[in-house]
Amino acid sequence: MKYRATRLKVLFLLFSITMGGCDQYTEIDLPNDRLTGEAVFKDPLTAEAALLDIYANMRQRGMIAGDLSGLSILMGSYSDELDYYGVPNSSVDTFYSHSIIASNDLVATMWELAYNQIYAANALVEGLDTTEINEQEEINRIKGEALFIRAFLHFYLVNLFGEIPYVTTTAYTVNSTIGRTGISEVYDNIISDLIKAEELLPVDYKGSFHTRPNKMAARALLARTYLYADKNTEAVRVVTSVINSGLYPPEMNLEKAFLKTSSATIWQLHSGEEQKKTLEAITMIPSATPPDILSLREELVSSFETGDMRKQAWVGSISDGTDIWYYPYKYKNENPSGTADEYSIILRIEELYLIRAEAYAQTGNLQAAVADLNVIRNRAGLQSMQLSDEQSVLNAVIEQWRLEFFSEMGHRWFDLKRWNMAGQILPSIKPGWRETDMLLPIPENEIILNDQLQPQNPGY
Template sequence: MKTFIQKYKSRCPILPIRLLLLVLFGALLSSCEKALEPEYPDFLLSEEALFENAATVDAALANIYAGLRDNSPVSGGVDGMGVLLGLYADELDYYRENAPIDNAFYNHTVLPNNTAVGNFWNSSYSLIFSANKIVEGLEDAPLEAEERNGFMGEALFLRAYLHFYLAQLFGDIPYIKTTDYTENASVSRMPLTEVYQMMETDLLTAKNLLPAMEPSGERLRASKGVASALLARLYLHTQQWEKAVAESTAVITEGTYALQPDLNLVFLKESPSTIWQLKPEFEGSATKEGETFIFDVGPPSLYALSASFIADFETGDLRKEAWTRELSDGSQSWYHPYKYKQNYYGGSSTEYSILFRLAEQYLIRAEAALQLGNLQEVRNDLNVIRLRAGLDPTAANTQEEIRNELQHQWRYEYFTEQGQRWFYLKRSGSANEILAPIKPGWKATDVLFPLPANELILNPNLNPQNPGY
């Protein structure tokens, strides 16, 4: 079954065939995922039976979260955006031998047949298909209204969340809201404005349906705060500055989340600044980020922070001490990200993979306020970040100085987290200025990745290919 599903995902990720429904959901419900799933029957369920039972719907949703953790653009492993967009921007150097994918991202030679780009596309649309099956199945599900609403809110949020990254990576994309093969077979790309409108609609609906806090208290599932955090990010990327300020302020002042003052505790699973996180598959396991980035001897076997990144740390910035770690062989030194500090199997998992944390909302609000010309509000939010990092309040006064300070804080607060550095460079229009001098293969068209070549063959309606490829 596993081989069959893998072939299906690789060949037809956004053109789901309804005959695969039992296979797909059988795979979902028989997953080895232990950390998130409730108990469920160990036999294949019919479509009708799946949606008659809250526990099985919950398990199906839990497996989408597991998919995010294990095989999606936001996975913390070697094929996730933290690594690949860290190489694509200016955060990471790579040391893997015979690593054509790393080389392509690092040197900006990504082509339409790049398997990592194909996986960004395929894994996202496969998870979107699963979310859509839940949305469709819940319409007439004989569940209590509160249960159905919560599940629907999660599925709509996850659909929007996955489309958000597809739009950032590829530009105009199809916004898939159905599992109907006949409708999806000839799907075309939509203008980004339409994609963002559909995303906003899904998120606003989800926010109204979701609980204030998910039941476990571990912030593992979507809640109203999670939907608001993504809405704030969406409004920033769509230049809806007032809405971005309002939504980020709602998250900051809501009372559920608080900045963790100790930088060494920010990425622990109990951190009050975490809005949404993903639990490792097995209790005692480290996060994929910890397993990927941490090394104990030099030279590194995988990745290290670039020398320029380390050199540009502001003097006295405690994030260098708390969130990076130096290794030396006596003649040369390397630094690795040390936000996540567990990289071994232990008695318990001390850290979960964080997808949203509160500091981003301060930076979103500052960036939107800058666009609105509210410079004092920008300084206030930047100083929240600076003071926690052990730095003095910003001395920036002019709009240009404040803009530079904002870019600096995005860079050093969110390095190697789901491509935040790259998305800032892209969003702010500074990618060419920053990357052209240090990336010989850089082209202005590199702000978007190519659509996977196989997808254009399977569905010519997805043409034209993005410029530059």
């Protein structure tokens, strides 16, 4: 596979990481030429800096960024969460209208940035395998985080594009002609990487506020992967180990659920500089009426039961005196001043309760499924449900996924896709919907550079 950044930089420098991504999150003086290679792995501080730079780049650009390039906006618009008010016929609008073509620049950027970040993670893994650093605990932690990142990014790629290359090397001769891997094999590789990461990572966090993945973060992502791969028994086992650790009690005060101090947060991304606010708040909170970018679909807002405190805490509204628009208000501080009290949350314990509820339901343990479902409902101020048939339990779990994780990194789209519900729900609200929209196109330029990526996904 030939990536533009790879062809221009990596071929000669292994991988040159832009200094602009390091900001104050790194807090380490970095070499001027490169952050991977032999020099990095003679010094734990520069190896650490290379790792932190990957997080900075993930936060600022690409799939999990909170701006218009990230999945929260793009796949929220692609599914039934968001209405789009931005520039007509823009790249974001093509997601909303289901008019994406193979040359879409946001799709190309999503792919390229993900694989560049994977490349940087692979460089760390390879470098630490031959390092002269004699601090084994530190080597294990950094390598574990790099493996976690590699698995994490491939997880999103396979769910967006289907069969993809699973890249585990920095070797240009391999990557420039690599082919696509079957979906089940991709999941097996993700699981393998996460099991290795779990073994290497400590339970204790590096630094404050859970901004670096630990052993439990690896287990959380492993549980999600098991669920998506239809390995429900394994998902239950892994979720139970995290919940029973007692490290992440659900955040009962919903106003505090997205603060950096939330008890439920398993992994979140540092804001970069302490006075910075999250991109989610900056992007999702409208500054005018009608909204200049997006709003929540009214059908979603009306789906909250009477008394559901999530609607009060997480849904904002603006009005021009006649009409009213709703927007995601999980992140509330959009103006940079003082010290940031919100970081972008990637993994939180509520997801694990819903993973286990769904896995229990799929394996016939309906009583246990309802118990986990009611943990989420009770926290939202809702009464416990009494359900006794599998389909009713699954329907209730599906609804809680929707109401708990709206506007968070494409959860809703991935759920519609894996439940085979997209074709039932989207045609009536998306005139451009086609059954082939279940996958995004492989970027056209990538296929031109590497014909082993063919065939293109159907419909493009």
